[in-house]
Amino acid sequence: MSRPIAERAFQDFYPDDFSHCYGCGRLNPSGLRIRSFREGDEAVCRFTPGPHHLAVPGFVYGGLLASLVDCHAMGAAADAAYRAEGRAPGSDPPLRFVTASLRVDFLRPTPHGPEIEVRARAREVKGRKVVLDARVLVRGEECVRGEVVAVRMPGTMAGG
């Protein structure tokens, strides 16, 4: 499967005031700045952990994996919601999601070094809620399984 490097990521469509997130904000210079793309019916994010992103030497920090699953799922939720409404990504009014619930099961230790692939798929798009299944893979082996409930951003967070 070819890698859609030249495409715009889901996060590229986020409004500027929604782009300061430590995990996925393109305007947060200290953050992870993950980028997520559609590949077939899945959303895919690839990320190489830094040397400091350790749990124990040789294995990736679980909090980083939870963060990747979380932010990637929010991008995938927005993409799924735009598609469910038959709208172009990023079209107004913007569809912004935040995490209501995040669950990650660490199936096996995630080896540190290689690129990580995070895959997500919207299982349910209903009203203001999107439920997603996620997986973290290294060299094709599933290391983490995630379930994320995304909800439309409440008014109390906008411009907070």
Added chain:
Amino acid sequence: MSRPIAERAFQDFYPDDFSHCYGCGRLNPSGLRIRSFREGDEAVCRFTPGPHHLAVPGFVYGGLLASLVDCHAMGAAADAAYRAEGRAPGSDPPLRFVTASLRVDFLRPTPHGPEIEVRARAREVKGRKVVLDARVLVRGEECVRGEVVAVRMPGTMAGG
């Protein structure tokens, strides 16, 4: 309740080769280096997010909150396991835990700026497993609820 600043944190008892974790390793200079203490029947960690730890301006990044819950719960699991065996913290052989499953429910946006308090309590200590309930509070208001399943570190991770 007085703050046990002068006491040794749970993480101070971790063996050196278990102290490189991005979230709680005292030997990871780029990490969060959280410290957890016992207060009554709860384990407490206090942490002030950095200016870059944002979700959107004004609110704390959820991945950071998940990371704090995760690492703090691992410290609390070790503490609970030592106590369940009637042993002094850090005594040999060391009891090391890793996360099998992490769930965080974001009850409301967590305001960015004030110190965060993470509280955890072991609900079950059984065999190689500890199940913990966690809460994240800001100025006494509960913002996040967590459930964490900790398991004794598998041999495949030790010295990995």
